[in-house]
Amino acid sequence: MEELAALARRYGAALVAVAITVALKLLVDGLGEDHPFVLLPVPVAIAAWYGGRGPGYLAAALVALVGVFFLNRSVATSTGDVVALAVVTVEAVLIVVITVGLKDALRRAEASRIAADTAQRELGFAVAVRDEVLNIWTEKVRGPLARLEATATEALRTLDRDGYHGSATRPIRSIVEDAGLLTRVTASWRSPANPKRPDDA
Numbered sequence: 309m310e311e312l313a314a315l316a317r318r319y320g321a322a323l324v325a326v327a328i329t330v331a332l333k334l335l336v337d338g339l340g341e342d343h344p345f346v347l348l349p350v351p352v353a354i355a356a357w358y359g360g361r362g363p364g365y366l367a368a369a370l371v372a373l374v375g376v377f378f379l380n381r382s383v384a385t386s387t388g389d390v391v392a393l394a395v396v397t398v399e400a401v402l403i404v405v406i407t408v409g410l411k412d413a414l415r416r417a418e419a420s421r422i423a424a425d426t427a428q429r430e431l432g433f434a435v436a437v438r439d440e441v442l443n444i445w446t447e448k449v450r451g452p453l454a455r456l457e458a459t460a461t462e463a464l465r466t467l468d469r470d471g472y473h474g475s476a477t478r479p480i481r482s483i484v485e486d487a488g489l490l491t492r493v494t495a496s497w498r499s500p501a502n503p504k505r506p507d508d509a
Contacts, residue, residue, distance in 0.1 A: 318359030322367040325351030330374055344378045344389065345396045352400040356407035364404035372397045457487035 329351045348371045356364030375393040460483040467477055 318363045319366060321358045322351070322355035322363035322370070325354040326367055326370045326374065333378070345375050345392060348375060348396055349399055349403055352403045353407055356404045357411060360411075361404060361408045364408060365401070368397065368400035368404055371400050454487075457484055460484045460487065 329347050333347060352364060352367045352371055355367035372393070375396055379389055379393060460480050464477060464480050464484065467473075467480075
């Protein structure tokens with residue numbers, strides 16, 4: 309039902325635009341005396357812009373009929389007037405094509421803008437989620453790594469103080485090196501919006 313109402317409004321707008329133009333030409337004396345088809349392309353542009361291709365072509369057909377009507381009312385119809393009516397009819401069709409094409413281009417541009425805005429918002433949300441996940445993981449990982457590195461380092465110092473230089477120091481040094489490497493790697497996970505805090509060491 310709503311589609312029928314919208315269709316009726318679109319085609320009704322074409323009829324009203326042509327009717328108003330004809331009324332103006334009939335009511336205003338001298339309007340179009342030298343150019344009998346003046347104003348006739350205007351309702352075509354209005355109908356095409358408001359209603360689309362169908363109403364635009366309806367208005368173009370009505371304009372052609374109105375042109376024939378004004379030719380018949382003319383006292384002296386010349387070949388030039390007939391040619392002028394043909395030109396106006398072709399012009400009306402071109403107006404429909406150009407107007408509908410322009411409106412479609414604007415609609416596509418608007419759809420592209422909305423899609424770009426949506427994509428930008430989704431990207432911003434994805435980046436925010438990524439940063440938050442990385443920050444959470446950094447908080448969860450850096451603390452234990454720092455404690456592991458500190459414990460292993462302290463163990464090495466204790467062994468050095470006790471004068472121990474056996475093979476057990478090698479795996480402990482490997483733990484210190486690996487923990488230090490992981491600490492440096494996780495430091496790069498932190499989001500630029502959340503810089504490293506002094507107490508994160």
